[in-house]
Amino acid sequence: MFRFLSEVLALMRKYRKGLLIFCGLIVVAAIGMLTLSYELSTHSWFCGKCHYMTPYVDNWKTSSHKDVECANCHMQNSFSGILKSQFKAIASTIRYATNTHDKIPRSEIDDANCLKAGCHETRLLEGNVTFKKNILFDHKQHLNGARRGINLKCTSCHSQIVQGNHMEVTESSCFTCHFKNMPKGDAIAGCNCHSAPKDTVVHEGFTFKHAQYLKLGVQCKECHIKITSGNGNVSPERCFSCHNQQFPDKIDAKKIHDNHVTMHKVECFLCHDEIKHGEIEMVRSLEISCDNCHSGSHNIQKDMYMGIGAKDLENYPSIMFKAQVGCDGCHRKSVSAGVMQESMSVAEGQSCVTCHGKGYDTMMADWHNMLANYTELLQSMYLSTQEKYNAIKGSLEQDKLQALKPLLGSAEYNLGFVRTGHGEHNLVYAKKIMLKVQKDLNAANKLLSPDYQEFDALKIADDDAKNNCTQSCHTNMSKTQVVEYQGLHLTHNDHVSKHNMECTYCHASNGDKHGQVKLSRESCIKCHHTQESVECKKCHDNQVKMFNGQGGFDVKDSPDVMSDLNCSDCHSKMSEGHTVEKTKASCGDCHDPKYAEYVDDWQKKTVVIIEETSKLLNECKEQFQKASGLPAEKTNEIIALLVKAEANLQLVLHDRSDGAHNPNYAGALLFAADEKLRKVKELLK
Known part of the structure; x- marks a missing residue:
């Protein structure tokens, strides 16, 4: 063995010059191959030579980066980074030639490539940018420091899904961070991503603007019941799509994220199940099924709220029903009642304040008192008419009897409907019903006594009457002593009560400007x-x-x-x-x-x-x-x-x-x- 080595060394000394030339040629060839490889790989047309890269190249050609060479993003700028990229490119070429390549390629793009001069170097200084229609986003908040314990990279949000749009924002990444493990209807940043919608919104036939409700402090989740679907969990099967080893039962989530997200820029959707965000479920009227326990217990109240059920009167749904406010929108207070002290939900004035603002807490009590007075007057009028009818019905002609029975029957039914259905559920409909009761009783009295003089015992305002505003909704306005307008102090009482001015003289009555001062x-x-x-x-x-x-x-x-x-x-x-x-x-x-x-x-x-x-x-x-x-x-x-x-x-x-x-x-x-x-x-x- 020693003799063999001695002979080899002797030959190397003898042909030293030739060996040096040969080694030099190999080095030159290697450098040439690397140079050629580098030159080829810096041109985007070369990337499409492998068929499995075609979808990505096609997406790039139609993206906002179509004028940027692939290498500007996918190749590190340092010398060591260039060498690493070239060896990786050569290895990929060999694997492709031997059909051992990954069917779904992935790359790691450094933030430095995105933020270098000539690209997005000022992105962190730009502050809020608008994404889509009304979503405000600040890059600095997301890239400077950890968010939920994770150091994000540019490609955490700007990623590539096959058949997707090259380097555009993958919304599922946003939703995974903002909604995973959050209570129903909540997000990690609340609703601060969205600016308040300025457009007029139509929902279930109800027209409104968000601004007036947000000003009152109404929570988004009062109407947007469910805003996500999916849970963003990580199933073990996802791990085996990249790894083939077994994992311990307990995994350190921070270490996993540091390795996958921070170090290797792995996209969220490769591990996490998708979370979808949007109007998954909106509030709807009568969504609580009371009938599950109390069969038929509140049918009359529901009919009143829906504006149906009165005799000889057109349907008139409550504006709250049109707005899709459910029973629990007003019936929020839980009390104990009955012998067994069972729990029941009752309405209270504070429920009105939640959506309508300060001063509306007395509105429900005002309605209750007004309806009690009106129904008492009508009940007295009905009993008086019925007593008169019973006294002389034996002497009445048949045609009068036929006319009186439906009038009295309708009045009795409709009056009972208002009292049992609680007119507070639909005040305008209740007023229409009571006006109908009064009209029927006046007609009945006219048949019973031709000399009978019809009269308006209720003084109820119809929809067009000047006092309908203060009688139906703004019951507190007549009590308000002083209000301020453009630096002037004025009283509603002086203008409405003393000077008999209509509300619409100063306030708009229709459309989305309802209630605004127009004078x-x-x-x-x-x-x-x-x-x-x-x-x-x-x-x-x-x-x-x-x-x-x-x-x-x-x-x-x-x-x-x-x-x-x-x-x-x-x-x-x-x-x-x-x-x-x-x-x-x-x-x-x-x-x-x-x-x-x-x-x-x-x-x-x-x-x-x-x-x-x-x-x-x-x-x-x-x-x-x-x-x-x-x-x-x-x-x-x-x-x-x-x-x-x-x-x-x-x-x-x-x-x-x-x-x-x-x-x-x-x-x-x-x-x-x-x-x-x-x-x-x-x-x-």
């Missing part, structure tokens, strides 16, 4: 400023406060230098129309005619400060909302400062004179607001 300040002026004697402060409370220098936070009271004057000394000839120019013209009655220029100067200076203070207030609010982990004491201090600063600003804004009523006090209010806001800035540092 302008000029409409008010046409009425109020044409009166001989007008008490200004009754409507212009904010202006009086500003003129007298009162109402601000941490600002000394400071009446205007002309506070001894009456409003009419400057605001003269109101009946001829009220304009700023006419008001400034009255300055010349007491001062130099050029004095009006001072008013312009006061207003210009005040407007500039108002804009600066408003901008600073919005900045402080935004910073405060983003701040987290603040001590309770500091949080309370910031809230108090913001409230006082905004109150001072609003006092100047609601005065609507841009400081002209009291320029010194307006300036003091804005200065105090500015000081408080700058203190907020310091506390938030």
Whole structure:
């Protein structure tokens, strides 16, 4: 053996030059092959030479990346990365030639390739972007730090499913993270991904806008009962599609995600069952089947709610029924009743507040009292009519008897229907029924006594009557003493009760603008400023406060230098129309005619400060909302400062004179607001 090795070494020494040349040629050939391989693999046309890559290449050709070479994404930029990619490419070519290749290829794309210069290098700085129609997405929140214990990569969301769209967002990845192991109807980020829908929505024939309900704090899941299907679980069989070894019973989920997601960019859908998200199940009326236990117990109430069942009257479903509100939308409070103290659900006023807002908690009680009074009147009227009928029916002609029986029968049935069905379930339908009862009883009395004078005992408003709004829904409006509109304070009671004005004079009654104020300040002026004697402060409370220098936070009271004057000394000839120019013209009655220029100067200076203070207030609010982990004491201090600063600003804004009523006090209010806001800035540092 030793002799053999000696002979080999001797030959190598003898032919050393030839061996060096041969080895050099091999190295050159290897470098040439690698260079050729690199050159070929950097061109996208080469990727499609293997038939099983065809679907991916075809998707790429129609994608937003069609002008980007495959290698720009799929090949690492470093020298070691290039070598690794080339050896991998050669190995893949050999496996393809020997038919031992993977039938479903996969690749790992580094985030650095996505974020390099010329591509998406500013993506993390762009903030919110809109995905699809109204989904707000921030890349920085998802890529900087762990989310649910997982460090995500670009390809965690931007992946490729066969026959899919190349590198577009795979929504199932989003749904897996946001909904897995979350309670029904909830997501890890709540509903913050979606901006509030602005379009008018039609659901089951009911038209509405989301904004008014979101403003009241109505939870999305009150209507969107089920928003997901699937659970996102990982079945063991999924593991064996890539691995062939047995796994322990207990697996560390974090380690699995670190290895698969963070290190090797494995797509979520390769392991997790799919979770679908959308309008899987929406709320529906009467979805609780009470009949399962209480057969026929609430049929009359359901008929009342659905607006069916009354005699000789058209169907009229409740607006709540049209809105798909189920029984448990109002019957939320559980109480014990009966000998066995069984549990039952009752309705309470607070249920109204949940959807309609503050002030509607008394509406149900008002309906109940109104219906009780009306049905009592009708019951008395029915008994009186029935007694009169019983007394003389023996002497009545046959045709009158035939006419009276259906009238009395219909009145008795319909009255019982309202009382048993509880008219609160459908107030408008209940009122129509009671009007029908009254009409039938009046007709019956007319047949019994020709001299009978028909009368309206109920004074019920029909759909078009001016008091229908306050009688049907807005029962609290007649009780409301003062409301504010565009800086003016007014009373509903004065306008509706005393002056007999219809609600629709000021408010829109139809469509998605229902209830919105439609009149302008000029409409008010046409009425109020044409009166001989007008008490200004009754409507212009904010202006009086500003003129007298009162109402601000941490600002000394400071009446205007002309506070001894009456409003009419400057605001003269109101009946001829009220304009700023006419008001400034009255300055010349007491001062130099050029004095009006001072008013312009006061207003210009005040407007500039108002804009600066408003901008600073919005900045402080935004910073405060983003701040987290603040001590309770500091949080309370910031809230108090913001409230006082905004109150001072609003006092100047609601005065609507841009400081002209009291320029010194307006300036003091804005200065105090500015000081408080700058203190907020310091506390938030």
